[in-house]
Amino acid sequence: MASSATRPPLPAILLANDLLDGDVVFAIGEADGSLGWTRDPGLALVATDDAAAVRLEGFATAELAAQHVVDAYLVDVELGAAGPVPRHFRERFKTLGPSNRPDLGKQAGEGIAARRSV
Amino acid sequence: MYRYDEFDERFVRERVGQFRDQVARRLDGSLTEDEFKPLRLKNGVYLQLHAYMLRIAIPYGTLSARQLRQLALIGERYDRGYGHFTTRQNLQFNWPQLRDVPAILDLLADVEMHCIQTSGNCIRNVTADHFAGVAQDEIEDPRAVCELIRQWSTAHPEFSYLPRKFKIAATGAQHDRAVIKAHDIGIRILKHPQSGEIGYEISVGGGLGRTPMIGKVVRDFLPKTDLLAYLEAVMRVYNLEGRRDNKYKARVKILVHEIGTDEFRRRVEAEFAKLDGPSVNADPEELARIESYFTPPAYQSLPEDSQALAVAKAANPDFARWVDTNLTPHRVPGYSAVTISLKPVGLAPGDATSEQMRLVADLAERYSFDELRVTHAQNLVLPHVRKDDLFAIWQALVPVGLATANLGLITDIIACPGLDYCALATARSIPIAQAIAQRFADVERQASIGELNIKISGCINACGHHHVGHIGVLGLEKRGIESYQITLGGEATENASIGEILGPGLPAEEVPNAIEAIVGVYERHRHDGERFIETVKRVGLVPFKTAFKELADAVA
Ligand code: HEM
Ligand code: SF4
Numbered sequence: 247m248a249s250s251a252t253r254p255p256l257p258a259i260l261l262a263n264d265l266l267d268g269d270v271v272f273a274i275g276e277a278d279g280s281l282g283w284t285r286d287p288g289l290a291l292v293a294t295d296d297a298a299a300v301r302l303e304g305f306a307t308a309e310l311a312a313q314h315v316v317d318a319y320l321v322d323v324e325l326g327a328a329g330p331v332p333r334h335f336r337e338r339f340k341t342l343g344p345s346n347r348p349d350l351g352k353q354a355g356e357g358i359a360a361r362r363s364v
Numbered sequence: 365m366y367r368y369d370e371f372d373e374r375f376v377r378e379r380v381g382q383f384r385d386q387v388a389r390r391l392d393g394s395l396t397e398d399e400f401k402p403l404r405l406k407n408g409v410y411l412q413l414h415a416y417m418l419r420i421a422i423p424y425g426t427l428s429a430r431q432l433r434q435l436a437l438i439g440e441r442y443d444r445g446y447g448h449f450t451t452r453q454n455l456q457f458n459w460p461q462l463r464d465v466p467a468i469l470d471l472l473a474d475v476e477m478h479c480i481q482t483s484g485n486c487i488r489n490v491t492a493d494h495f496a497g498v499a500q501d502e503i504e505d506p507r508a509v510c511e512l513i514r515q516w517s518t519a520h521p522e523f524s525y526l527p528r529k530f531k532i533a534a535t536g537a538q539h540d541r542a543v544i545k546a547h548d549i550g551i552r553i554l555k556h557p558q559s560g561e562i563g564y565e566i567s568v569g570g571g572l573g574r575t576p577m578i579g580k581v582v583r584d585f586l587p588k589t590d591l592l593a594y595l596e597a598v599m600r601v602y603n604l605e606g607r608r609d610n611k612y613k614a615r616v617k618i619l620v621h622e623i624g625t626d627e628f629r630r631r632v633e634a635e636f637a638k639l640d641g642p643s644v645n646a647d648p649e650e651l652a653r654i655e656s657y658f659t660p661p662a663y664q665s666l667p668e669d670s671q672a673l674a675v676a677k678a679a680n681p682d683f684a685r686w687v688d689t690n691l692t693p694h695r696v697p698g699y700s701a702v703t704i705s706l707k708p709v710g711l712a713p714g715d716a717t718s719e720q721m722r723l724v725a726d727l728a729e730r731y732s733f734d735e736l737r738v739t740h741a742q743n744l745v746l747p748h749v750r751k752d753d754l755f756a757i758w759q760a761l762v763p764v765g766l767a768t769a770n771l772g773l774i775t776d777i778i779a780c781p782g783l784d785y786c787a788l789a790t791a792r793s794i795p796i797a798q799a800i801a802q803r804f805a806d807v808e809r810q811a812s813i814g815e816l817n818i819k820i821s822g823c824i825n826a827c828g829h830h831h832v833g834h835i836g837v838l839g840l841e842k843r844g845i846e847s848y849q850i851t852l853g854g855e856a857t858e859n860a861s862i863g864e865i866l867g868p869g870l871p872a873e874e875v876p877n878a879i880e881a882i883v884g885v886y887e888r889h890r891h892d893g894e895r896f897i898e899t900v901k902r903v904g905l906v907p908f909k910t911a912f913k914e915l916a917d918a919v920a
Contacts, residue, residue: 263411263415265390265391265462266391266461266462266463267415267416267461267462268411268412268414268415268416268461268462269414269415270413270414310397311396312393313390313391313393313396313397316397316411317411317787333844334844335783335844335845335846336413336783336789339413339783339784340413340414343414344414344458344784344785344794345784345792345794345795346712346784346792346794346795346798347712347784350444350459351414
């Protein structure tokens with residue numbers, strides 16, 4: 247779990263694997279101001295300051311405890327035209343899918359949904 | 365083939381029931397991930413980058429047509445229509461949903477399969493020579509021993525919480541095709557030099573990963589009847605003294621290395637002397653029962669040479685190339701073992717679609733006494749094929765992309781899943797394998813280079829056996845990009861050795877050039893008929909390092 251000691255440089259997003267299917271999910275800001283999860287990396291909420299990062303970390307802790315997701319942590323990103331893109335290649339693959347199978351995973355539009363549960 | 369008895373059947377069904385309950389409790393929130401993880405790992409369920417992964421045991425790499433068809437069905441119904449055959453003769457599905465795993469385990473149990481002991485700190489699925497029972501240089505089929513060990517080790521209460529995972533491999537042949545020297549225990553069936561009695565040579569302390577080691581022989585000759593008591597003695601010494609304080613030092617290879625082979629042997633022999641052999645060793649009747657499952661099929665008596673084969677070869681050069689490359693001599697005249705390559709140029713090594721699995725299952729049923737094998741090199745084998753049937757088999761393989769003629773050649777690459785799937789990876793391996801295969805796609809070129817094993821791992825854990833590749837490629841991260849370290853001179857056979865690093869890491873796009881440079885040195889130095897590895901051993905690393913340095917300097 248990310249803590250301030252291991253927090254990556256900002257801006258950052260929170261990602262995790264969904265408990266049920268293991269699919270990668272991203273923290274998102276809901277219309278009512280609360281936090282939720284999306285399967286679409288383009289919609290991920292970007293934390294640009296410490297307060298926002300702390301809020302994402304708190305959400306990660308709560309959601310791990312609530313058994314909704316596993317392996318939740320913050321990832322530093324660059325802001326691209328289509329949304330945030332992780333700086334590290336490992337996390338970038340997590341937002342895409344296997345590079346040798348462009349027909350599978352998020353890069354192929356699989357599982358791309360605005361909500362975690364569909 | 366081995367068939368479950370009532371005990372096996374009940375045991376596997378009960379495990380499915382237990383896991384169904386555990387999954388339900390995980391999904392309703394009563395188990396935390398920390399509580400659930402060790403339970404899921406005991407049932408072969410991992411979490412990878414994009415999804416869960418399910419690892420299915422294929423004991424000693426032997427499958428029936430019905431089993432392979434069931435795997436095809438699971439792939440289609442619960443995964444993405446394909447599976448990945450691994451260097452441990454297992455199959456991995458990359459996309460199962462957690463809630464579906466109990467149903468998948470039920471389908472597996474229907475065909476006498478499971479995921480037990482494919483993960484965790486236990487004695488893992490035992491691997492064997494994929495030409496067991498078939499090879500001309502074999503003394504005895506090693507699969508009866510593997511099955512015996514499976515029954516002895518499955519859920520063995522004393523060995524369920526070992527310091528670390530424990531891997532055993534066995535071969536009954538002179539030529540080691542099971543990489544026994546890179547296993548925690550390697551078993552080689554041999555004849556006693558004086559008495560001619562059949563027994564075992566036991567090696568301990570081999571392993572790859574971050575500290576690669578070649579296994580040391582601790583017993584030159586173990587009488588057959590003493591096998592389980594001796595293995596139990598080895599396990600006890602390890603269980604007691606293995607380093608539980610540090611997971612990187614917890615494998616038995618470290619213990620053997622730290623106390624020395626002689627001291628390790630002394631402790632094992634002392635423990636062995638204390639054990640009540642008869643109460644541990646298998647009862648000879650039980651051993652005979654197990655052996656009876658591995659009796660040879662009802663071969664026909666055939667001439668060694670097939671007229672039909674000769675005619676088809678003469679008329680079809682592609683078929684002739686496949687025959688010359690992918691066949692292994694069989695101990696029975698008129699038969700052959702056929703390797704079906706899962707390394708078509710440009711695809712992921714070891715992947716097979718459900719459609720391909722079904723076709724191979726049909727062929728096994730029709731032409732190979734309903735039997736097939738998975739090799740540690742991530743290919744499939746039809747072990748008992750009449751030479752007369754080879755052309756029909758090849759014609760069936762061509763349309764589904766399974767007729768690649770490259771067994772043992774430069775494009776028959778072993779590659780772990782790497783960063784395309786694996787959460788532990790530091791770099792990708794599959795695209796590197798693809799790029800090398802594409803570079804050397806020309807079949808004439810491959811044939812002229814001859815036997816050359818490239819093995820690729822996506823991190824230091826070495827699941828892709830890179831240390832024992834003639835050429836090994838290890839994917840690492842260097843300053844935020846993927847970087848590949850190349851080793852030379854490893855061997856996975858009875859002459860097992862660990863390859864040596866040639867120079868600094870290279871970016872992905874330079875790897876095919878580096879392989880090209882290495883092959884170039886070989887082509888310049890080789891004597892007539894000399895294999896790649898023989899040239900490397902004869903001329904040493906210097907000329908290869910020189911060529912590599914030129915390339916690395918140009919990149920730097
Ligand atoms: C989720 C995927 C995987 C994980 C988490 C994993 C984990 C590991 C780890 C941690 C090691 C190092 C053990 C040590 O040094 O003590 C290892 C070694 C190994 N794994 Fe994997 N592995 C995975 C996939 C695979 C696959 C796909 C294969 C087969 C292609 C495989 C076969 C092996 C082999 C042959 C070794 C080296 C032999 C040894 O244990 O010393 N693993 N694995
Ligand atoms: S070698 Fe590393 S990257 Fe490859 S499968 Fe093993 S743990 Fe994963």
